[in-house]
Amino acid sequence: MFFPSFDPAATAGAKFGPEVRAEIAEVAPSTLNNGAVTTAKLADQAVTNAKLAAGAVQTTNIAAGQVGPTNLADDAVGTSKIADNAVTPAKVDTGVPTTVAVDGTPIAMTFMYLTVSEHSAIETEDPSTTYFIVEDD
Numbered sequence: 001m002f003f004p005s006f007d008p009a010a011t012a013g014a015k016f017g018p019e020v021r022a023e024i025a026e027v028a029p030s031t032l033n034n035g036a037v038t039t040a041k042l043a044d045q046a047v048t049n050a051k052l053a054a055g056a057v058q059t060t061n062i063a064a065g066q067v068g069p070t071n072l073a074d075d076a077v078g079t080s081k082i083a084d085n086a087v088t089p090a091k092v093d094t095g096v097p098t099t100v101a102v103d104g105t106p107i108a109m110t111f112m113y114l115t116v117s118e119h120s121a122i123e124t125e126d127p128s129t130t131y132f133i134v135e136d137d
Contacts, residue, residue, distance in 0.1 A: 005020070111132065112130070113132045115134055116135060
């Protein structure tokens with residue numbers, strides 16, 4: 001017959017023998033409710049990659065460029081998060097107007113609205129600017 005050992009002088013979690021602790025862990029119901037584990041209750045480095053759900057974004061995934069559109073919320077990337085000059089003609093989809101030279105090379109294009117007098121004051125027109133000229137007031 002087996003009698004479980006109990007050592008009242010042992011540290012918390014080690015008062016029962018290993019066989020008894022294993023049995024308690026197997027049969028004891030969890031009293032942990034959803035949302036009960038908060039950031040404040042977790043020790044630093046407590047959540048390891050092995051404990052993250054499949055598809056969870058991890059630092060190693062980000063570094064390897066493995067974060068895809070399905071991992072982002074619809075409004076996750078706003079204008080403030082897009083680097084200057086990051087959206088190029090090569091990155092836009094069909095239907096987004098782009099300006100190209102005759103050989104297909106993307107070029108900058110400016111649209112300028114100005115009056116007849118303002119246009120007349122331009123000494124040399126910019127070939128990559130389309131001028132929309134309105135009558136002077």
